[in-house]
Amino acid sequence: MSGGADAGRRAELERSLAQVTERIERACADAGRDPADLTLVVVTKRFPLEDVLALHELGVRDIGENRDQEAGEKVAELRERLGADAPTVHFIGQLQSNKAGHVAGYADVVQSADRAKIVDALARGAQASGRDVDVLVQVGLDDEQGRGGVRPDEAATLADRVAGHDGLRLRGVMAVAPLDADPAPAFARLRELADGIRSKHPDAHWISAGMSGDLEAAVAHGATHLRVGTAILGSRTAVL
Numbered sequence: 061m062s063g064g065a066d067a068g069r070r071a072e073l074e075r076s077l078a079q080v081t082e083r084i085e086r087a088c089a090d091a092g093r094d095p096a097d098l099t100l101v102v103v104t105k106r107f108p109l110e111d112v113l114a115l116h117e118l119g120v121r122d123i124g125e126n127r128d129q130e131a132g133e134k135v136a137e138l139r140e141r142l143g144a145d146a147p148t149v150h151f152i153g154q155l156q157s158n159k160a161g162h163v164a165g166y167a168d169v170v171q172s173a174d175r176a177k178i179v180d181a182l183a184r185g186a187q188a189s190g191r192d193v194d195v196l197v198q199v200g201l202d203d204e205q206g207r208g209g210v211r212p213d214e215a216a217t218l219a220d221r222v223a224g225h226d227g228l229r230l231r232g233v234m235a236v237a238p239l240d241a242d243p244a245p246a247f248a249r250l251r252e253l254a255d256g257i258r259s260k261h262p263d264a265h266w267i268s269a270g271m272s273g274d275l276e277a278a279v280a281h282g283a284t285h286l287r288v289g290t291a292i293l294g295s296r297t298a299v300l
């Protein structure tokens with residue numbers, strides 16, 4: 061009862077989390093994969109701390125946030141309340157270089173490193189706060205580069221840059237599938253890029269792909285991390 065969300069909301073979250081878990085298990089069965097090899101990152105952006113605490117009680121251990129101020133405040137509160145038991149925090153939002161250092165001060169994982177300036181700012185922030193931060197290179201799979209991400213042909217160079225910094229641990233790649241298109245070719249391309257990077261950096265074996273609408277395709281194409289918001293928490297427009 062420490063979650064703060066009312067009983068109805070908790071029941072709703074429990075139900076939707078179970079549905080998503082079932083979708084992941086089915087997708088794994090279809091792909092011949094072990095669900096234990098997948099990490100579900102529940103994207104809690106724009107939802108209140110009470111929801112995060114209720115999800116924590118339901119066993120969620122990884123959350124995703126995309127705005128520095130909101131994320132920083134939530135994380136501080138979570139760590140104060142839950143201590144070492146607080147969830148692993150993945151920053152998944154587009155970064156500005158003046159915010160990146162701050163994010164590196166609290167995020168466990170930054171999934172959205174997409175240019176040299178951001179990588180360098182993350183490294184300075186990590187070093188200043190004496191932390192090691194896991195980093196994914198975000199790759200733009202859209203032909204227009206509107207949604208963030210390094211061009212695919214520049215991803216390996218950016219990965220090398222992450223790996224070269226003290227305080228940053230290169231873990232792999234992240235992408236958002238193009239809007240209104242079959243996500244399968246995009247995820248297949250991401251896997252190829254990931255394989256190339258991993259051949260040089262063996263620890264960089266994470267592939268963060270797949271959201272509420274396309275997690276099955278991501279599982280089929282080797283994703284290790286899924287970022288699911290709406291299918292678990294509901295529509296974000298109702299919240300603001």
Ligand SMILES: *Cc1c(COP(=O)(O)O)cnc(C)c1O
Nearest residue numbers: 103152271272287288289290291
């Ligand atoms: C918001 C967000 C998600 C979650 O999307 P849903 O469709 O709500 O599951 C995943 N990845 C990124 C980068 C996001 O910004």
